[in-house]
Amino acid sequence: MAICFADPLWRTRLEALLAAGTAAGADLVEVFLETGDRLSLLAEQERVTSVSPSFGSGAGIRVFRGRGSGTRDGFVSTNDLSDGGLRQALGQALGMLGLDLPGVGVSGTGGGAPFEGLPSLRDLGADRGDGLARCPGVAEVAERLLDGTAKLLQHGRHVQARRGSYSRDWQEVLVAASDGTFRRDLRLHQTLGLSLLAADGDHRSSVARRYGSSDDPDDLRRWDAEATAVDLAASSAAMLYAEVVEAGTYPVVLANRFGGVIFHEACGHLLETTQIERGTTPFADRLGQPIAHEALTAIDEGLSPGAFGSLSMDDEGLEPQRTVLIENGILRAFLSDRAGELRTGHRRTGSGRRQSHAFPAASRMRNTFIAAGPHSPDDLIASIDRGLYCKVMGGGSVGPTGQFNFSVEEGYLIENGTLGKPVKGATLIGDAETVMPRISMCANDLDLAAGFCGSVSGSIYVTVGQPHIKVDAITVGGR
Amino acid sequence: MTPAVSDLDAGALHDTLADLARREGVHQWDLGAACSTDLSVQVDRGEPRQLKGAQRSAVTVRAWDGEGRVGITSCTDLSPDGLALALRGAREASAFGDREDPPQLSCRATEPLEPLERPLCGLSPIGRLLETLLDAERQLLDCHGAITTVPYNGLAERRSERVYVNSAGACRQQASSSASLYLYARAEEAGRRPRSAGAVRLAPGAADLDIQGCLEESAALTISHLNYAPIASGTYPCVFSPEAFLDLIGAFSNLFNARSVLDGVSLSSRDSIGQTLAVPFLTLSDDPRHPLHLAAAAFDGEGTPTGRLPLIEAGVLSHFLHSEATARQFGVAPTGHGSMGAKASVSPDWFVVEAAAGGGGDTGLRRDSASGVVWVDSLSALHAGVKASQGLFSLPFDGWLLQNGERRSIEAATVAGDIRTLLRSILALEGPPVLTPSGLCPHVWVEGLSITGEA
Numbered sequence: 001m002a003i004c005f006a007d008p009l010w011r012t013r014l015e016a017l018l019a020a021g022t023a024a025g026a027d028l029v030e031v032f033l034e035t036g037d038r039l040s041l042l043a044e045q046e047r048v049t050s051v052s053p054s055f056g057s058g059a060g061i062r063v064f065r066g067r068g069s070g071t072r073d074g075f076v077s078t079n080d081l082s083d084g085g086l087r088q089a090l091g092q093a094l095g096m097l098g099l100d101l102p103g104v105g106v107s108g109t110g111g112g113a114p115f116e117g118l119p120s121l122r123d124l125g126a127d128r129g130d131g132l133a134r135c136p137g138v139a140e141v142a143e144r145l146l147d148g149t150a151k152l153l154q155h156g157r158h159v160q161a162r163r164g165s166y167s168r169d170w171q172e173v174l175v176a177a178s179d180g181t182f183r184r185d186l187r188l189h190q191t192l193g194l195s196l197l198a199a200d201g202d203h204r205s206s207v208a209r210r211y212g213s214s215d216d217p218d219d220l221r222r223w224d225a226e227a228t229a230v231d232l233a234a235s236s237a238a239m240l241y242a243e244v245v246e247a248g249t250y251p252v253v254l255a256n257r258f259g260g261v262i263f264h265e266a267c268g269h270l271l272e273t274t275q276i277e278r279g280t281t282p283f284a285d286r287l288g289q290p291i292a293h294e295a296l297t298a299i300d301e302g303l304s305p306g307a308f309g310s311l312s313m314d315d316e317g318l319e320p321q322r323t324v325l326i327e328n329g330i331l332r333a334f335l336s337d338r339a340g341e342l343r344t345g346h347r348r349t350g351s352g353r354r355q356s357h358a359f360p361a362a363s364r365m366r367n368t369f370i371a372a373g374p375h376s377p378d379d380l381i382a383s384i385d386r387g388l389y390c391k392v393m394g395g396g397s398v399g400p401t402g403q404f405n406f407s408v409e410e411g412y413l414i415e416n417g418t419l420g421k422p423v424k425g426a427t428l429i430g431d432a433e434t435v436m437p438r439i440s441m442c443a444n445d446l447d448l449a450a451g452f453c454g455s456v457s458g459s460i461y462v463t464v465g466q467p468h469i470k471v472d473a474i475t476v477g478g479r
Numbered sequence: 480m481t482p483a484v485s486d487l488d489a490g491a492l493h494d495t496l497a498d499l500a501r502r503e504g505v506h507q508w509d510l511g512a513a514c515s516t517d518l519s520v521q522v523d524r525g526e527p528r529q530l531k532g533a534q535r536s537a538v539t540v541r542a543w544d545g546e547g548r549v550g551i552t553s554c555t556d557l558s559p560d561g562l563a564l565a566l567r568g569a570r571e572a573s574a575f576g577d578r579e580d581p582p583q584l585s586c587r588a589t590e591p592l593e594p595l596e597r598p599l600c601g602l603s604p605i606g607r608l609l610e611t612l613l614d615a616e617r618q619l620l621d622c623h624g625a626i627t628t629v630p631y632n633g634l635a636e637r638r639s640e641r642v643y644v645n646s647a648g649a650c651r652q653q654a655s656s657s658a659s660l661y662l663y664a665r666a667e668e669a670g671r672r673p674r675s676a677g678a679v680r681l682a683p684g685a686a687d688l689d690i691q692g693c694l695e696e697s698a699a700l701t702i703s704h705l706n707y708a709p710i711a712s713g714t715y716p717c718v719f720s721p722e723a724f725l726d727l728i729g730a731f732s733n734l735f736n737a738r739s740v741l742d743g744v745s746l747s748s749r750d751s752i753g754q755t756l757a758v759p760f761l762t763l764s765d766d767p768r769h770p771l772h773l774a775a776a777a778f779d780g781e782g783t784p785t786g787r788l789p790l791i792e793a794g795v796l797s798h799f800l801h802s803e804a805t806a807r808q809f810g811v812a813p814t815g816h817g818s819m820g821a822k823a824s825v826s827p828d829w830f831v832v833e834a835a836a837g838g839g840g841d842t843g844l845r846r847d848s849a850s851g852v853v854w855v856d857s858l859s860a861l862h863a864g865v866k867a868s869q870g871l872f873s874l875p876f877d878g879w880l881l882q883n884g885e886r887r888s889i890e891a892a893t894v895a896g897d898i899r900t901l902l903r904s905i906l907a908l909e910g911p912p913v914l915t916p917s918g919l920c921p922h923v924w925v926e927g928l929s930i931t932g933e934a
Contacts, residue, residue, distance in 0.1 A: 042822065044742065047577055047579060048575060048577065049577050049580070049821070049822045050577075050820060050821040050822040051550065051551075051572050051575040051576070051821055052551055052552075052553070052572075052820065052821055053551075053552045053553075053568050053572055054552065054553035054554060055552070055553070055554040055555070055556075055564065055565075055568070056537075056553075056554060056555040057555060057556070058555060070526060072526070072527050072530075073529060073530070074529075074530045074531075074532075075529065075530070075531045075532070076531070076532040076533065076534075077531075077532070077533045077534070077535075078533070078534045078535075079534065079535060079536045079555040079556070080534065085534075089532075089534070092532050093532070095605070096530035096532070096605055097530075138572075138575050139575070142575065160743045160744075161742060161743040161744050197743065197744055197868055204868060204869045204870075205869070206744075206866065206868045206869060244871070244895070247712045247893075247895070247929060247930075247931035248712060248931070249933065277523070277528075278523070278628070278630040278631075279627070279628045279630055279665070280628075280630045280665065282673075358533060358535070360529065360531070394863045395860070395862055395863035396860065396863050397859060397860045397862075397863065399675060399859065400630050400631060400663060400665055400673075400675040401665065401672065401673040401674060401675045402673070403875070403891055405859060405860045405863070405864070405875045405893075406860075406863060407860070407863040407864050407873065424866075424869075424871070425866075425871050425873050425895060426873065427860075427863075427864050427873040427874065427875065427893050427895070429875050429891055429892075429893060430891075431672070431891075475891065475893075475931060475932075475933050476931065477873045477874075477875070477892075477893025477894075477895055477931040478873060478893075478895055478929065478931060479895050479896075479929035
């Protein structure tokens with residue numbers, strides 16, 4: 001039987017659950033319910049080689065006790081949404097904090113925050129109920145992917161392998177908490193990727209592009225396969241015979257769109273309250289102080305229509321906001337979730353996110369970007385005698401000491417203010433405190449790109465972005 | 480509905496799905512299911528940080544239509560309703576199945592399984608896990624004044640069960656238990672950059688974990704990185720720790736992956752078998768049933784029994800990893816490395832690196848007397864810095880520069896190269912193989928890799 005969390009029965013069931021949790025002595029009880037309907041397709045060369053639908057449902061129950069830095073919490077997830085399954089999960093979560101469900105053995109200390117029942121459901125998905133039906137079906141997706149792989153063959157040279165992939169994630173979520181949070185949302189995320197492997201003797205290049213959107217059933221229908229194929233073919237041809245970059249420390253220009261991964265990895269993660277809690281950010285006590293070049297303003301928000309990291313509400317039921325993280329080099333705010341607010345005092349910013357019910361929410365980025373500046377991209381390149389232009393970036397990561405890294409998929413040397421030969425194999429490394437003050441020029445061509453971010457609460461949909469930026473010096477790993 | 484781990488019954492699942500398939504007119508099908516119960520704790524400077532529990536269930540059903548095309552559907556509901564939904568979804572998806580190269584049932588899925596003896600432990604009370612981790616954290620913090628936090632830590636236990644059944648009569652079931660402990664400490668001295676390192680231990684149950692060894696290794700590694708210096712960029716002889724070398728081999732496992740070969744994204748081709756891939760004293764196997772491999776699986780996602788498979792023998796590429804579909808194309812038997820999918824992926828399990836019969840790998844090179852050698856202890860960002868289809872890597876690493884056998888931590892650096900060149904440039908295998916979570920491997924010396932530093 002299909003589950004629908006708008007069914008009033010859920011209110012009754014959840015109120016009983018939340019009442020039991022607070023009666024046991026919890027200061028806050030939060031229930032996250034989820035059902036999902038997912039589809040993925042893979043096309044290779046002229047064939048669709050995989051069609052994989054999946055369905056799932058589950059609950060994540062989190063119980064808090066205490067306040068301030070001593071706040072404790074227990075979290076239990078389950079695929080069992082029956083009354084018995086939810087009650088068992090709540091009992092287990094309470095037990096982690098030394099509390100017992102009423103009616104099960106000796107009751108806990110009691111004295112939890114009073115629970116006065118749930119308000120009316122705030123249904124943020126009410127006008128999106130037909131979203132899944134409006135999405136392209138398997139046959140239409142297959143046709144679009146095969147169109148893309150065909151165009152790669154048409155435009156590419158020395159083509160060895162072509163792939164197109166698509167995934168659609170339709171999710172219904174309900175968040176109910178003993179503080180009166182009671183919200184439902186319907187979410188649609190679609191992502192599309194196209195990749196090309198070219199080989200000529202020992203020379204190889206592999207290039208890929210990925211696009212993503214939220215709450216836009218028609219996104220795939222508007223995809224310009226021709227433009228993507230032409231772009232990929234040009235990148236592939238440029239990189240096929242590229243030499244490995246010479247290692248060293250250079251000024252670099254990072255292109256817009258996915259170039260924004262530098263801020264995401266170098267600084268964004270360090271501005272999550274999760275990092276304050278762990279003691280792994282150097283910026284914990286730097287609010288109001290300069291941490292970056294005055295040319296840099298950085299923003300994280302969940303509001304841009306259709307962007308991959310946009311939300312109607314976060315995974316703790318709070319509406320998303322526009323959060324100015326850094327303004328002209330000055331640290332203005334951290335990204336905070338419920339636990340972050342309890343433990344660090346930074347107010348929630350609608351940034352509590354999780355991959356699924358199996359993870360407790362944590363403070364995470366949404367659409368994160370460096371704001372546009374006054375320069376043209378050519379100004380940035382012209383300002384460098386010898387350096388590196390990073391046209392397409394790969395993934396990256398940041399470690400517990402703030403050391404970050406990310407790879408360059410398509411790079412070009414800059415010589416005497418102009419672009420030179422293509423180079424491959426570059427990895428940029430550094431730490432935020434050193435590199436952020438070196439982002440000295442921002443161009444006027446801000447653009448965003450979809451990506452996935454993996455961290456403590458799983459893999460989530462995000463957007464990174466920036467205009468072209470110049471970093472005065474950064475270590476470039478190569479040969 | 481989520482059954483308790485002990486409730487998963489391969490026979491009952493087989494009978495239920497067989498009945499549903501008859502009603503749906505599906506003559507060929509298979510099913511993979513799993514359920515698990517997890518407990519984990521994290522702590523922060525003497526306080527519980529997060530306590531987690533999870534009950535998970537998952538089922539995947541494949542159904543073949545009259546034209547041999549396969550469809551697949553997954554769901555989280557193991558009840559008869561969930562199975563019916565999955566079967567119906569798979570039957571409908573089969574209309575879009577690949578006509579040219581659809582997977583089939585594995586011809587080995589009904590073979591008898593060799594016994595796989597592993598201890599099966601119950602879950603500990605979460606309070607005991609918490610006390611154990613708090614104590615380990617306290618001991619680690621007490622090891623050195625510069626170690627102020629253990630920001631990444633966790634103690635977890637899992638009890639799980641998996642099942643594979645199919646319409647040809649296969650009926651597999653395996654229960655397992657595991658426990659893991661990780662302790663990543665952070666240390667900082669006045670006026671110096673923070674440094675971090677850690678260690679991991681695995682065992683069948685929490686009571687069997689080598690907690691003391693884990694915290695001592697974490698402390699020793701973290702302290703060893705306090706005295707750091709930048710390194711000048713250049714070409715250095717390198718010695719990879721066992722874990723770092725296995726990470727690299729795993730990242731380039733498309734070399735041995737028949738699926739990648741057929742898809743044209745491997746560095747190998749169909750006729751690469753028999754060609755020299757590495758130095759003659761190197762032997763590499765995938766050994767899913769190795770006695771030291773705690774998470775050993777008795778069968779793969781297609782029900783094929785697992786078993787040891789030589790990949791490189793005396794430097795020569797000898798076998799590929801196979802699923803049912805790739806094995807059929809190569810005219811060999813499936814090797815037990817396939818997943819269950821509309822297009823089954825192929826992946827390695829647990830590597831064993833050792834000197835080839837006749838030896839030759841131990842050339843007397845020793846870290847305790849080395850100079851000008853970079854010791855690569857752990858690699859980072861393999862997801863970004865490895866270009867598997869090109870053979871290239873450029874990766875940040877933690878490690879030391881060895882001078883007269885003394886090690887000094889390298890501040891921040893990357894190591895770069897080509898995997899094919901690296902395998903042919905191995906100078907020596909130092910010492911006996913060391914047990915790691917991903918396999919067994921000695922320290923591996925390699926000639927001339929590019930190191931980029933900040934000196």
